[in-house]
Amino acid sequence: MEMKPELCNVDDALNILVGKWKPIILLTLLKEGTKRFSDLKRSVPGITQKMLTNQLRDLEQEDIITRKVYLQVPPKVEYSMTEYGKTLEPILVAMHEWGTAHSVHKMQKMSQESR
């Protein structure tokens, strides 16, 4: 067990997950399976079309999700997790559980700061 290069392995997962909307997108796809672009947009309130496209492109390039285009009018594009992407679930679950367990701590800190 050495130190420096190995610790950087944390960044690989982090870089994939970082982005204002990526965790929500991934959790939605994990929980609800394949989704169309417009359905995904509805599942992520507040996101713009451009940002949704950006985040999906990032995730696609990392092989976390796949993009399936149906050549028809009107267009139809479906997104879903890859098998590789699904391996991220434990991390997302761990973060979700942490956030849920410590929302109390956050509340206390906020009330301190307002004093």
Place this chain on the structure above:
Amino acid sequence: MEMKPELCNVDDALNILVGKWKPIILLTLLKEGTKRFSDLKRSVPGITQKMLTNQLRDLEQEDIITRKVYLQVPPKVEYSMTEYGKTLEPILVAMHEWGTAHSVHKMQKMSQESR
């Protein structure tokens, strides 16, 4: 189990961990315990003093680490994980394991892209 507000819990953990150097800083403190500023700087190759200070301040403000100042010349400042901060370890470990397990996948992708 509802959807929208609950999914945001993921972002709480993510926001704490995000930062170019925070994961390495945290893993170092978790593995090696209390550290002085200069020792920490040595453990994080490439970081500037300013960035180290910034990241430490962020983590301190989130109650993830504590800062203990010894009033002496030359100055001595020690940083260590709080009990609250230590609860992040499972997440960091999960990310580290994921990064380690999938470094092969990353290599394959890189060789694809170079073609």
Place this chain on the structure above:
DNA sequence: CGGGATCCTAAACGATACTG
């Protein structure tokens, strides 16, 4: 319907120099 192209702002990051 599912984008792409353009422009803009705020924040993160970084290099360098200085200090109690």
Place this chain on the structure above:
DNA sequence: CAGTATCGTTTAGGATCCCG
């Protein structure tokens, strides 16, 4: 030793408009 202060660069995020 452990920082600030200042400056410049880079990047993420977002608003808006256009398109097949």
